[in-house]
Amino acid sequence: MRKVAIIGVGNSKFGNRNDVNMAELAFEAVQPSLVDAGISAKEVEFVALGSVGAGAWYEELLPAVVASEYCGLTKAGLVRCEAACASGSAAFQTAYATVASGQAEIAMALGVEKMREIDSPIAMEWIGRAGYYLWEFHNFGITFPGYYALHANAHMAKYGTTEEDLALVAVKNHKYGSMNPKAHLQNKITVDDVLSSMVIASPLKLFDCCPLTDGSASVILASEEKVKELKIETPVWVAGIGYSSGTANLTKRADFVGLEASVLASQRAYKAAGVTADQIEVAEVHDCFTIAEIMAYEDIGLCRKGEGVKLLREGQTEIGGKIPVNVDGGLKAKGHPVGTTGCSMIYELTRQLREEVEKPRQVPLKNYIALAHNVGGTGHYCYVTILRR
Amino acid sequence: MRKVAIIGVGNSKFGNRNDVNMAELAFEAVQPSLVDAGISAKEVEFVALGSVGAGAWYEELLPAVVASEYCGLTKAGLVRCEAACASGSAAFQTAYATVASGQAEIAMALGVEKMREIDSPIAMEWIGRAGYYLWEFHNFGITFPGYYALHANAHMAKYGTTEEDLALVAVKNHKYGSMNPKAHLQNKITVDDVLSSMVIASPLKLFDCCPLTDGSASVILASEEKVKELKIETPVWVAGIGYSSGTANLTKRADFVGLEASVLASQRAYKAAGVTADQIEVAEVHDCFTIAEIMAYEDIGLCRKGEGVKLLREGQTEIGGKIPVNVDGGLKAKGHPVGTTGCSMIYELTRQLREEVEKPRQVPLKNYIALAHNVGGTGHYCYVTILRR
Numbered sequence: 051m052r053k054v055a056i057i058g059v060g061n062s063k064f065g066n067r068n069d070v071n072m073a074e075l076a077f078e079a080v081q082p083s084l085v086d087a088g089i090s091a092k093e094v095e096f097v098a099l100g101s102v103g104a105g106a107w108y109e110e111l112l113p114a115v116v117a118s119e120y121c122g123l124t125k126a127g128l129v130r131c132e133a134a135c136a137s138g139s140a141a142f143q144t145a146y147a148t149v150a151s152g153q154a155e156i157a158m159a160l161g162v163e164k165m166r167e168i169d170s171p172i173a174m175e176w177i178g179r180a181g182y183y184l185w186e187f188h189n190f191g192i193t194f195p196g197y198y199a200l201h202a203n204a205h206m207a208k209y210g211t212t213e214e215d216l217a218l219v220a221v222k223n224h225k226y227g228s229m230n231p232k233a234h235l236q237n238k239i240t241v242d243d244v245l246s247s248m249v250i251a252s253p254l255k256l257f258d259c260c261p262l263t264d265g266s267a268s269v270i271l272a273s274e275e276k277v278k279e280l281k282i283e284t285p286v287w288v289a290g291i292g293y294s295s296g297t298a299n300l301t302k303r304a305d306f307v308g309l310e311a312s313v314l315a316s317q318r319a320y321k322a323a324g325v326t327a328d329q330i331e332v333a334e335v336h337d338c339f340t341i342a343e344i345m346a347y348e349d350i351g352l353c354r355k356g357e358g359v360k361l362l363r364e365g366q367t368e369i370g371g372k373i374p375v376n377v378d379g380g381l382k383a384k385g386h387p388v389g390t391t392g393c394s395m396i397y398e399l400t401r402q403l404r405e406e407v408e409k410p411r412q413v414p415l416k417n418y419i420a421l422a423h424n425v426g427g428t429g430h431y432c433y434v435t436i437l438r439r
Numbered sequence: 440m441r442k443v444a445i446i447g448v449g450n451s452k453f454g455n456r457n458d459v460n461m462a463e464l465a466f467e468a469v470q471p472s473l474v475d476a477g478i479s480a481k482e483v484e485f486v487a488l489g490s491v492g493a494g495a496w497y498e499e500l501l502p503a504v505v506a507s508e509y510c511g512l513t514k515a516g517l518v519r520c521e522a523a524c525a526s527g528s529a530a531f532q533t534a535y536a537t538v539a540s541g542q543a544e545i546a547m548a549l550g551v552e553k554m555r556e557i558d559s560p561i562a563m564e565w566i567g568r569a570g571y572y573l574w575e576f577h578n579f580g581i582t583f584p585g586y587y588a589l590h591a592n593a594h595m596a597k598y599g600t601t602e603e604d605l606a607l608v609a610v611k612n613h614k615y616g617s618m619n620p621k622a623h624l625q626n627k628i629t630v631d632d633v634l635s636s637m638v639i640a641s642p643l644k645l646f647d648c649c650p651l652t653d654g655s656a657s658v659i660l661a662s663e664e665k666v667k668e669l670k671i672e673t674p675v676w677v678a679g680i681g682y683s684s685g686t687a688n689l690t691k692r693a694d695f696v697g698l699e700a701s702v703l704a705s706q707r708a709y710k711a712a713g714v715t716a717d718q719i720e721v722a723e724v725h726d727c728f729t730i731a732e733i734m735a736y737e738d739i740g741l742c743r744k745g746e747g748v749k750l751l752r753e754g755q756t757e758i759g760g761k762i763p764v765n766v767d768g769g770l771k772a773k774g775h776p777v778g779t780t781g782c783s784m785i786y787e788l789t790r791q792l793r794e795e796v797e798k799p800r801q802v803p804l805k806n807y808i809a810l811a812h813n814v815g816g817t818g819h820y821c822y823v824t825i826l827r828r
Contacts, residue, residue: 051541071573096682104521105495109577111568112491112523115687115819125703127682128820129529130521132493134501140518143542144533151539152440153532153680153711179500184460291542293485293516298504314514322542430504431517 054149055277055285056437057156058087058270059397064234064385066166067264072108073120075266076162079393080121083158083268088280091122094270095154099130100141100161101389106176108164117162127154134180134426135338137161138267138392139433143291145271150288155276161390162266173262177388180427182298195259197300197428198339199251204306205341206253209356213253217244218362219340220257220383223376227383229411234263234385244340258340263385267393269400286400289419289438290322296429307356309429312349316423319434320351325419327351330373330436332402332413334395336425337380347375350423350434374413377402392433395422403439415439443538444666444674445826446545447476447659448786453623453774455555456653461497462509464655465551468782469510472547472657477669480511483659484543488519489530489550490778495565497553506551516543523569523815524727526550527656527781528822532680534660539677544665550779551655562651566777569816571687584648586689586817587728588640593695594730595642598745602642606633607751608729609646609772612765616772618800623652623774633729647729652774656782658789673793678808678827679711685818696745698818701738705812708823709740714808716740719762719825721791721802723784725814726769736764739812739823763802766791781822784811792828804828 060083067075076099084091097118105111114130127148133140138161145157165173178193186192205211221241227233239257247256277285296311297303304310320326327350335350337343347358352373361367367375378384378398381391399420401407418439425432449472456464465488473480486507494500503519516537522529527550534546554562567582575581594600610630616622628646636645666674685700686692693699709715716739724739726732736747741762750756756764767773767787770780788809790796807828814821 097684102501105565105568106500109568110572111495111565112521112572112816112819114522115684115816116572118684119687123684124686125683125700127532127704127822128522128684129533131533132501132519132521133503133517143516144518144520144536147533147536147540147542150541151536153536153539176494176500179494179498183499183501183505294514295486295504295507295512295517297513298508311514315516427501427504430501433516 052150052152053274054146054271054288056269056400057272057277057280057282057285058083059400060086060268061232061394061397062266064232064263064265064387068166072110072113072162072164073117075164075264076117076160077121079266079268080160083270087270094123094126094156094158096127096145096148096157097123098141098144098159100137100393101130101163102132102134102137103163103165107173108167133431135388136392136424136426136431136433137389139424139435142269142392142396142435143293143433146288146291149271149273156270156272159269159393161393163387163389164264165262165387166264170262186300195251195254198341199254201306201345202253202341208307211344211359213245214241215359215362216258216340217241219337219343220244222368223337223380223382226377226411227379230379230384233379233383234261235383254339260338260381260386263387265385265387265390267390267397269393269396284404286403287438289325289436290319292316292319292322292434294432298427298430308345308349309425311429311432312346312423312425315432315434316350319436323436325436329417329419330421331415331417331419332399333373333375333421334398335375335423337376337382338386346423369413377411377413392424395424396435399437403437441539441541442663443535443660443677445658445789446661446666446669446671446674447472448789449475449657450621450783450786451655453621453652453654453776457555461499461502461551461553462506464553464653465506465549466510468655468657469549472659476659483512483515483545483547485516485534485537485546486512487530487533487548489526489781490519490552491521491523491526492552492554496562497556522820524777525781525813525815525820525822526778527783528813528824531658531781531785531824532682532822535677535680538660538662545659545661548658548782550782552776552778553653554651554776555653559651575689584640584643587730588643590695590734591642591730597696600733600748602634603630604748604751605647605729606630608726608732609633611757612726612769612771615766615800616768619768619773622768622772623650624772643728649727649770649775652776654774654776654779656779656786658782658785675789675792676827678714678825679708681705681708681711681823683821687816687819697734697738698814698821700818700821701735701812701814704821704823705739708825712825714825718806718808719810720804720806720808721788722762722764722810723787724764724812726765726771727775735812758802766800766802781813784813785824788826792826
């Protein structure tokens with residue numbers, strides 16, 4: 051297997067981006083990533099674009115060619131990758147494999163999503179289709195807050211997790227979001243703010259849920275030879291990727307206190323990278339709802355099953371703690387443009403590993419190993435990516 | 440680069456498949472491909488699903504997880520690949536790269552498309568969005584027969600191609616479709632049938648256009664080590680893949696007599712495979728409209744530019760000729776379930792290289808080298824795959 055490094059990253063401002071169209075939004079990530087890598091668009095041989103809402107949240111049914119052309123990437127090989135909310139990671143995996151297999155020397159993973167061109171109820175309907183469409187969505191109308199409320203209730207019943215615990219995730223992630231100029235939500239909040247916010251699907255309240263966000267992120271990957279040729283100062287190496295899918299049919303799940311796909315994908319990623327969970331120094335996990343972050347701690351082995359809340363209460367997932375998580379604000383505060391999120395996680399971790407994040411958000415590092423955990427659906431897809439400087 | 444082989448293929452009956460849903464249709468390809476490879480679904484580590492019409496032609500927005508679960512593939516890594524009508528080839532490339540990079544030993548490329556659940560005008564609208572959405576589709580309402588009519592008129596003006604020449608493509612491909620039990624259209628037609636059929640977008644008539652088709656195709660790929668371990672009798676090796684994208688904006692094209700993306704992708708594929716065009720013994724090319732097949736001959740170097748019609752008139756692209764093309768009926772008669780086509784081309788070529796096609800359609804082989812050419816949009820994407828026994 052050829053060694054592959056990240057040589058450039060870019061991330062647009064996340065938020066309500068009705069000021070730009072899909073291709074213009076893509077450009078806001080692509081351009082800085084090219085500058086960061088010190089290459090021109092013409093040098094990119096393959097582009098994997100992560101996007102879900104084509105023809106749903108925004109009108110372009112086939113966004114890859116329009117976005118890549120607008121960014122000057124025409125003539126590169128091109129594919130759109132979709133794995134629900136893990137699409138950005140799926141695009142990253144495809145771009146990685148294309149370089150690692152020897153097919154290309156430079157490839158780009160580009161996430162772009164516009165979710166706010168249409169009304170929220172319609173967006174929620176589309177997201178709901180990412181569950182088990184034929185049975186759960188079509189017959190019962192369940193949408194995503196409902197799915198994760200099932201998980202939250204199960205976790206509370208089994209492990210004594212409280213609504214205050216869930217709120218702690220939101221408080222932490224909004225704190226870091228307030229320090230991140232790219233974040234969608236930049237307001238600090240308190241536990242009381244969360245508890246007193248509108249109930250969406252009990253026990254989840256408004257501030258337990260991530261927002262609908264527009265945004266883009268770009269990651270440029272290169273072979274080891276190319277890294278040398280370009281004299282990249284601080285390449286960030288892809289140490290290993292793990293992936294899994296899980297049943298889309300909730301009635302077939304063994305339990306609701308975690309996601310089997312997360313467990314499997316992380317185990318595979320650790321094996322591929324040859325590292326253990328306790329070597330990870332900074333992590334991005336999929337906190338589409340507050341309960342999801344707690345389950346992720348447990349599923350990817352940052353702690354034992356049922357001890358996620360302890361980690362949280364002790365502040366171990368904040369900067370200064372054992373394993374800082376989502377210090378860019380996470381999906382919860384930075385925002386969750388679904389096809390983009392996986393690439394945006396890699397953007398943040400690359401900058402962390404290069405120690406170039408604005409001071410209060412930079413995690414102190416010793417081993418320089420980072421992990422991104424990205425879920426599609428409620429564990430229908432999972433990608434875990436481990437990076438190493 | 441690790442060597443990767445095709446070890447199993449499957450293809451559903453193409454046609455109007457309102458008798459099955461999307462997942463059931465996928466199963467009709469997956470199951471025979473597993474039997475063909477002699478493996479169980481649990482051995483597949485990664486699945487790349489090619490499909491375009493999710494949420495458009497059929498209701499599942501996120502088909503990969505539903506289709507793979509129905510086929511027993513849960514726990515495999517999973518992604519949907521979309522590159523318009525080249526989505527099947529894009530899925531094949533992703534599955535190939537995942538094995539070639541050393542990430543997986545066995546991966547599957549699965550194409551599935553249901554295009555006939557909705558009315559044809561709506562299907563045509565969705566396909567039209569695969570052009571340049573913002574300008575050409577939205578402002579002028581151009582759909583695909585119109586795009587390819589531009590190409591046909593340009594080719595006729597420059598090279599003296601006639602409407603009868605275009606008809607010859609349809610006659611040839613219907614002839615082979617009539618011998619292929621998987622084909623959507625199995626009726627033989629004459630030049631007169633084509634010329635007297637309804638004008639769709641002059642000079643293209645009904646029989647110059649491929650049908651809207653439901654269908655699925657599955658291709659299982661394995662590493663060289665796995666091929667040995669499984670004692671695969673006749674592995675078909677992936678010799679090389681070439682890809683390119685082209686401008687989505689027709690006003691930026693240098694001319695309309697060919698597709699630059701096809702030229703580039705084929706040159707890259709020949710280079711990757713280390714073969715020349717004259718070594719190819721059987722080819723599948725993207726004949727969504729009759730003119731597209733003639734342009735493909737020229738663009739991928741089966742003849743010089745402007746000499747495609749000569750090749751056709753001489754019968755060189757029929758069995759017995761220099762380079763038989765689309766002897767499964769092609770998109771024109773076998774049908775064109777857009778996300779499936781790339782995988783279905785590989786299905787046909789694999790069986791040709793193994794010399795297991797029903798007698799009159801089996802191409803006599805000496806070098807055992809085959810080529811699949813798959814276009815998305817009007818050259819917005821192109822993938823060329825070269826196989827070798």
